[in-house]
Amino acid sequence: MARKTVLKLSGVDRYYGQGDTVLSILKGADFELRAGEIVALVAPSGTGKSTLLHLAGLLEHPDAGEIFINGESCGNLPDERRTAIRRGDIGFVYQFHHLLPEFSALENIMMPQLIGGLSKKEAQERAAQLLDYMRIGHRGTHRPSELSGGEQQRVAIARAVANAPLLLLADEPTGNLDPETASYVFDALEALVRQSGLAALIATHNHDLASRMDRRVTIEGGRIVEF
Numbered sequence: 597m598a599r600k601t602v603l604k605l606s607g608v609d610r611y612y613g614q615g616d617t618v619l620s621i622l623k624g625a626d627f628e629l630r631a632g633e634i635v636a637l638v639a640p641s642g643t644g645k646s647t648l649l650h651l652a653g654l655l656e657h658p659d660a661g662e663i664f665i666n667g668e669s670c671g672n673l674p675d676e677r678r679t680a681i682r683r684g685d686i687g688f689v690y691q692f693h694h695l696l697p698e699f700s701a702l703e704n705i706m707m708p709q710l711i712g713g714l715s716k717k718e719a720q721e722r723a724a725q726l727l728d729y730m731r732i733g734h735r736g737t738h739r740p741s742e743l744s745g746g747e748q749q750r751v752a753i754a755r756a757v758a759n760a761p762l763l764l765l766a767d768e769p770t771g772n773l774d775p776e777t778a779s780y781v782f783d784a785l786e787a788l789v790r791q792s793g794l795a796a797l798i799a800t801h802n803h804d805l806a807s808r809m810d811r812r813v814t815i816e817g818g819r820i821v822e823f
């Protein structure tokens with residue numbers, strides 16, 4: 597059965613002007629990501645992985661082409677609607693956890709749900725469930741500074757999916773971890789993706805992890821190509 601296309605880039609250009617020179621990052625980039633798929637984005641530093649993730653996450657606008665989230669063309673939407681899609685349908689994970697330091701792991705995961713309108717009780721239940729799922733149920737009351745790097749990233753992943761998004765975008769989520777911890781964190785992420793059916797695009801330099809994903813793409817001459 598063909599699964600639903602969650603993210604689609606069609607003929608996307610992105611360039612940065614720098615004085616007289618223009619730095620072209622994406623040129624005619626096409627890409628499709630379907631529900632339930634985990635795709636690795638592997639490319640050298642400076643080639644545009646973060647740019648691509650920011651475009652897909654509606655944090656930046658393409659200079660040409662179209663970005664569709666769940667079939668909806670997002671280019672000309674009002675900012676309000678783009679923000680609503682970003683909050684409701686898209687989860688982000690970065691290389692550094694960006695958790696709020698003065699809140700517990702549980703509270704960090706509750707935050708997006710409370711912003712999304714869930715009751716405190718509902719948010720708390722789901723946050724606890726997600727922590728269990730990430731195998732850190734016993735760490736809920738700890739603040740980020742009291743957690744290991746791998747635990748912090750697992751909380752960040754749980755937070756990213758707290759609102760049950762359709763799309764998970766991760767920018768080198770294990771880039772700051774040792775290989776063993778990276779593998780363990782990826783296990784948890786993979787289980788979560790498989791169980792929830794969300795679509796994930798994960799930038800990584802880790803070829804072991806990339807080989808465990810469903811497909812691998814890179815950026816070449818401004819295009820997104822499978823390898």
Ligand code: ADP
Pocket residue numbers: 612613619621639640641642643644645646647648
């Ligand atoms: P990656 O994540 O693969 O390391 P990036 O997407 O961060 O690559 O950056 C791609 C290229 O675009 C780099 O050469 C970077 O310097 C440049 N770049 C990124 N953002 C900007 C910006 N806001 N203004 C100018 N150049 C930028």
Ligand code: MG
Pocket residue numbers: 645646647767
């Ligand atoms: Mg980057």
